[in-house]
Amino acid sequence: SSSRTRWFDEARFGMFIHFGTYAMYKGQYNACREVEWIKRQCNIPWSEYEAKAATFNPASFDANAIVQLAKQAGQKYIVITAKHHDGFAMWPTAVNRWNLRDHSGFSRDLLRELKTAATANGIKLGFYYSIWDWHDPDFVGNFPAYVTKMKAQLQELVTGYDPAVLWFDGEWAETNPTNPWSAQNGEDLERFVHGISPQVVINNRVGKRRAVDGDFGTPEQALAGSPPSIQLQESCMTINNTWGYAAWDTNFKSPTTMVRDLATLTSNGANLLLNIGPTDTGAVTAGQADGLRGIGTWMAVNGAA
Numbered sequence: 001s002s003s004r005t006r007w008f009d010e011a012r013f014g015m016f017i018h019f020g021t022y023a024m025y026k027g028q029y030n031a032c033r034e035v036e037w038i039k040r041q042c043n044i045p046w047s048e049y050e051a052k053a054a055t056f057n058p059a060s061f062d063a064n065a066i067v068q069l070a071k072q073a074g075q076k077y078i079v080i081t082a083k084h085h086d087g088f089a090m091w092p093t094a095v096n097r098w099n100l101r102d103h104s105g106f107s108r109d110l111l112r113e114l115k116t117a118a119t120a121n122g123i124k125l126g127f128y129y130s131i132w133d134w135h136d137p138d139f140v141g142n143f144p145a146y147v148t149k150m151k152a153q154l155q156e157l158v159t160g161y162d163p164a165v166l167w168f169d170g171e172w173a174e175t176n177p178t179n180p181w182s183a184q185n186g187e188d189l190e191r192f193v194h195g196i197s198p199q200v201v202i203n204n205r206v207g208k209r210r211a212v213d214g215d216f217g218t219p220e221q222a223l224a225g226s227p228p229s230i231q232l233q234e235s236c237m238t239i240n241n242t243w244g245y246a247a248w249d250t251n252f253k254s255p256t257t258m259v260r261d262l263a264t265l266t267s268n269g270a271n272l273l274l275n276i277g278p279t280d281t282g283a284v285t286a287g288q289a290d291g292l293r294g295i296g297t298w299m300a301v302n303g304a305a
């Protein structure tokens, strides 16, 4: 509905954060270079991936600093990975133990800290949630059981954190023999979420990215075209080349490029969701922070009233 999406349509600029245990590999496993896909693309055994995740200690994650960076850049909302394809929950879910609290023994709730800091600064917070789950064998083995657990996790997120956005992904899962996710599953999940909170803005990857799926379209690493489009659009782009943290990826976009992309999208009536990937300790690298500050500086100098 239009009342649900009004703030989103006016926001124009948001921060995407890809953060999970994959950051611990810094983009490399032996000779294999990968980032948030490292478990699957580099064939890391689950026993090894889980053992490393048990020592995940993002003690330098500073929600206030991240919110200040977003604010300085002119971003109005933040979307952080609550659960990526590796299935690891960044909040203390009661659905399983594959989460930051129970598996890694990290006592802080980073999503709660980010919510508190964002709210205090007038920034909205949303969550990325991967439908595709590599860790839970029920995704391919017993799909109805998987959907029940997924809904239980989403219930925790929606009732516990009141997210402004749910940014689904992985509805396109490459599974063998078949991808169990259907357009009907998407419609059902949308109804489920809006039954808990009608205000949550949902992206089109909840379903099969038809124009009727969710509230907004999600072109990736591409600028959304000019209207008329029957759906709101949000382009998601990386600040360097990768979504999660990779020590070798220092190919940062210049503030000039990012301001130009933002202006193009703004003139097309679309949003930009610009991604950063904190390190394994939860810190935002200087390269990423400089880029965001550079956008803010450009706005302050060239966009001043």
Ligand code: JFZ
Pocket: 036, 037, 169, 172, 220, 236, 243
């Ligand atoms: C997905 C994730 O696999 C990736 O790790 C990251 O989170 C990104 C934002 O989303 O990647 C995709 C999703 C869709 C396509 C390509 C990559 N696609 O439709 O071409």
